[in-house]
Amino acid sequence: MRRRQFLAASALSVPLATAGTATAAPRLATGAQQLAQDGWRRLKGRKVGVLTNPTGVLTDQTHIVDSMVAHGATPAAVFGPEHGFRGTAQAGGSEGDYQDPRTGIPVYDAYGANATKLQAMFTKAGIDTVVFDIADVGARFYTYIWSMYTAMQAAANLDFLVLDRPNPVGGKANGPQLDPAYATGVGLKPIVQQHGMTVGELARFFQGEFDVKTNLEVANVKGWRRDQLDTGLPWVPPSPNMPTQDTALVYPGTCLFEGTVLSEGRGTTRPFETVGAPGIDWRWAETLNAANLRGVRFRETYFAPTFNKFQGKACGGVTLHVTDPREFDAIKTAVAMLITAKSLYPTVFAWRPDNWIDKLSGSDRLRRMIDAQAPLDEVVGAWQQELQQFRRTRLPYLRYR
16 A cells, blocks of 8 residues: 555544543643643644644644644644654655645655755745644754754744654763764754754754744743653654664664664664674673673674664674663763674674764764774763863753753
């Protein structure tokens, strides 16, 4: 069944939401939840375009677009990021332009569009307000924050409203900062690898630090603390390979394995928590556990991915088990994994030939230091000065304790 046929069939089987606020909000309330509880009155009378995906839901798991329609605040258009508005596309894909069969709203494919192309979409849709509501996972290379940045650039003469959500990996910044010479779609501006900010805070940061001119509003989260990981909100996978919050916890680090020939676990039930390749054995888990990294243990594992790298081939490797999320350092852990994999399996481990690792880590420094056999603490120490500077720079834009 083709994508549009699938979406149409799904629309016929599920009735349109009539309220979107049937379940009482928990103590923590997202920006979207607060506007929905007020019947979306803040948006009535505006010509709204919504940049969102399946994570744009309320506590009863009604999607915000469906809730808006039910309350008479029907958007003029929806804009789909990577993976699409309804989330049917895999990594690096989108759903194209189409009419949403559930609501009849035109959907524009915004993935990969630069500010000029996106501005043309906004003009064609006839909107005066852009609403952004997508759950981020706190890593620089997760593309949704750059979709927001580009949309802010494109909305120079429009209102831009961010419906804020908690950062599922907390509010602590960590890792190397992007060198602008390595800017790509997985990192357009110099922020650190694990930014520790909500999308609302990032929007303010983008406006203040990168001179983005738009009339920005942020509907803050009510009741969230920066150190709060358990929010009580339903987990909706932000992308097909982000099935649980456990995945999000390790992702700012283990996504670096996308820059190697090893499998990062795509095509398994635990992507980014499971890493390996043919020719890897029990020694990797034993070596990593002997390093006594804080907040994590490694289990020897074997798997055969159903797609992506090594499809259908038996791989050996490790599965990460985060034992203490507050002690766990995803990036330091991933660097330890890279160092030990290269040392133990020199004929198996290799960087991707296109040096994609440089785009993910933000420069060629990580790759060069690991190739030079620099020890773990020296590698991690190399970015501490820029990390401290980023922490100072972001302070005026933080809105949660």
